[in-house]
Amino acid sequence: MSARPLIDSVEFASAGEQLSGSVPVSEFARLGDSLHDAAGALQFEVKGGRDSRQRLRLHMTVTGKVDLLCQRCLGKLIYPLSIQTNLLVLSNGSEADTGEIDDLDGVPATAQTDVWSLVEDEVMLAIPLAPRHAEDQCSPAVKAAGDPAASPFAALAKLAQELNTKNRT
Numbered sequence: 001m002s003a004r005p006l007i008d009s010v011e012f013a014s015a016g017e018q019l020s021g022s023v024p025v026s027e028f029a030r031l032g033d034s035l036h037d038a039a040g041a042l043q044f045e046v047k048g049g050r051d052s053r054q055r056l057r058l059h060m061t062v063t064g065k066v067d068l069l070c071q072r073c074l075g076k077l078i079y080p081l082s083i084q085t086n087l088l089v090l091s092n093g094s095e096a097d098t099g100e101i102d103d104l105d106g107v108p109a110t111a112q113t114d115v116w117s118l119v120e121d122e123v124m125l126a127i128p129l130a131p132r133h134a135e136d137q138c139s140p141a142v143k144a145a146g147d148p149a150a151s152p153f154a155a156l157a158k159l160a161q162e163l164n165t166k167n168r169t
């Protein structure tokens with residue numbers, strides 16, 4: 001397991017540093033209930049810099065896909081992500097500026113900013129609250145299982161059929 005990268009957000013942004021890497025989806029504990037499974041990894045890139053008003057910011061991109069749990073059929077819903085965002089570094093001086101942050105998200109000015117956690121924040125914002133397949137792609141569990149005989153519903157149907165047969169004899 002690779003170490004979680006920590007950055008000093010102020011230094012990182014003012015020096016215009018860059019960091020890229022990937023995070024296993026299994027690291028995103030807060031996504032837990034939304035996930036069908038924690039397979040795969042997301043790619044991210046963080047670049048430090050300043051905005052047009054010379055405020056320190058982090059530009060972040062996150063790409064990849066997560067396997068969400070379809071709320072209708074409980075099947076796997078592959079959800080592609082392509083996130084681009086600017087995070088304002090909230091240093092002491094800019095806290096008075098909070099009203100001027102516009103619609104930008106902020107990151108605290110700390111020496112131990114957890115990059116994976118920032119990535120997770122963005123993923124949480126990007127995924128739907130109640131993910132669902134499109135109507136024509138959503139299949140009941142019987143179909144999704146591939147082998148109808150293996151599904152609990154098929155087993156129930158078979159049982160019902162047997163009972164029916166017995167009742168008739």
Ligand SMILES: [Zn+2]
Pocket residue numbers: 070071072073074075132133137138139
């Ligand atoms: Zn579905």
